[in-house]
Amino acid sequence: QSALTQPASVSGSPGQSITISCTGTSSDVGYYNLVSWYQQHPGKAPKLMIYEVTRRPSGVSNRFSGSKSGNTASLTISGLQPEDEGDYFCCSYTTNREVMFGGGTKVTVL
Amino acid sequence: EVQLVESGGGLVQPGRSLRLSCAASGFTFDNNAMHWVRQAPGEGLEWVSGITWNSAGITYADSVKGRFTISRDNAKKSLYLQMNSLRPEDTALYYCAKDMGGDDIWDAFNIWGQGTMVTVSS
DSSP states (O other): OBBOOSEEEEEOOOOOEOOOEEOOOOOTTTOSSSSEEEEEESSOOOOEEEEEEETTTTTSSTTTEEEEEEEEEEEEEEOOOGOEEEEEEEEEEOOSSSSEBBBOOOEEEO | OEEEEEEEEEOOOOOOOOEEEEEEEEEOGSSSSSEEEEEEETTTEEEEEOOOOTTSSSEEOOTTTTTTEEEEEEGEEEEEEEESSSSSGGOOOEEEEESSSSSOOOEEEEOOOOEEEEOOOO
């Protein structure tokens, strides 16, 4: 199976909103509401930002939100801040009882 | 403090074996499924394997199926990954991660360790 498809990079100015897409298939993103998003800063472990498509773990800023339409999930970061720079990975459970990650998106705050 | 600490990584020759360990603390280990996720240098995340809270459900990525074995010891609050027939393409930082659920419908990974590096090279 191929990785979920994400844009390689997305950028925005402080205060703006950006959206990262994550395209899968009817066997993963489109089948289950088990899409999650992770933020990773250089040299650090990934951090869970969104789970089950739209849910936010305790302690994660409400500037982060998730959604899904068909086989594509999205992560939106509102009010972009410098500390939001980093790599973002989407993830989905699949009908093969596996987990699939996206290739990752580098977010740059201009 | 909720914590996962991996160990056992190192430099190993192709074809040899290595066993990774992950020690959990700060949460009820036997409530949750656990996973191994790896990241090759400069690359993205790749899920390796998952195991349910009671070890009844186990799945692997195709890239490691038949070579890697995941296991856990709830009494010791530990997760393991036995890696056999290692290949250069297995070179990566291996993370241990806690699933938000306990069964084999793998959910999200809400706790991660800092990883242990495995380098496969002659």
